[in-house]
Amino acid sequence: MVLAQERLIRRVGQMCRADQRLVAALTYGSFAQGEADAHSDIEFWLFIESRCAATLDRRAWLDDVGAIRFAVVNEFGAHVAFFPALIRGEFHFATAGDIASVGAWPARGAPAERMIILDRTGELRRALESLPARPKLPAAPDEVEELCGRFANWLVLAHHVARRGELLRAVDALTHAQRHLLWMARLAEGRTQHWLTPSRSAETDLPGDVAEALHETTTAADPETLTRAIGAAWRHGRRHWQQLAARGGRPVPEAFFQDLDAAIESRHPEP
Known part of the structure; x- marks a missing residue:
C-alpha cells in the first residue's frame, strides 16, 4: 500500500525538478x-538559487x-505544514550557498541516492558523500x-x-x-542506532528491561510521581555511568556520587 506521505514526497520531487529556481533538494x-x-513525517531541505531566494513565496x-x-515557521526557521490526516511536513528553505554547510552535518543518516531529490550541479552529492554514514x-x-x-x-x-515546589x-x-540518560543507556548497551534522536524506537532498540527502567523516569507534575521519577533516573543513571567508567572511561567521581546518593535517596527513595 502506498502511504499518503509517499505521494507527497513524489509531488515535492516533481515540483523541485520543474522549478528552475531550485538548485538542489534532499529528503531525510x-x-x-x-x-x-x-505516522512518519516528511522532511526536506530545498536549496534556492541565491538571486531568487528573496522573491520565492515559500507558503x-x-x-x-x-x-x-x-x-507555521518553527523555532529553528523551518516551515512546518500539516496536511490532511495530520501528516506533518518539515521544509527547510535555504540558498544554493548553503549546500556546502551540509558537509558539516554530524552524519548522512541514509544513502545519498535515497536522499537526493534534485542536484543540478553535483555539489549536494559531494557534500552528502563526504559525511560519515553514522x-x-x-x-x-x-x-x-x-x-x-x-x-x-x-x-x-x-x-x-522539585524541592522548591516548581x-x-x-x-x-x-x-x-x-x-x-537514553544516550548513556544506548552507549552502555551497545544499541547506538538512532543516536541523534535517542528516544526514537528506544522500546525496540534497547533490551526490554532497560526500556522498562527508563519508563520509570517519566513523570507527571505532581510531587509523588516526580519524586519517584527523579529517584529512578539517578539509580539507572548511576548504574550506566558505572558501566561506562568500568570500560575504560574515567573513574566515577565518588564524592559527587555520595552527595547525589545522600540527596536523591533521602528525598526520592526507591519505592
Missing part, C-alpha cells in the same frame, strides 16, 4: 532511511504540494564523562527545583536528564 528522516510508517510553494490545514559516538574518557556529567547537571537541577520546571529539567 524515516522515508530516506527505509523505516517509515503511517505559495507549499500550497502547491497539497492541501494544507495549517502551517555520527561519531563518545569514545574517549573525557567524552563519556561529559555525557554522563550533562545528565547529572539536569538531574540535580530537577532535584532542587513542579513544572522540575519536569522540564528531568526531560533533559532523560535524553542524556
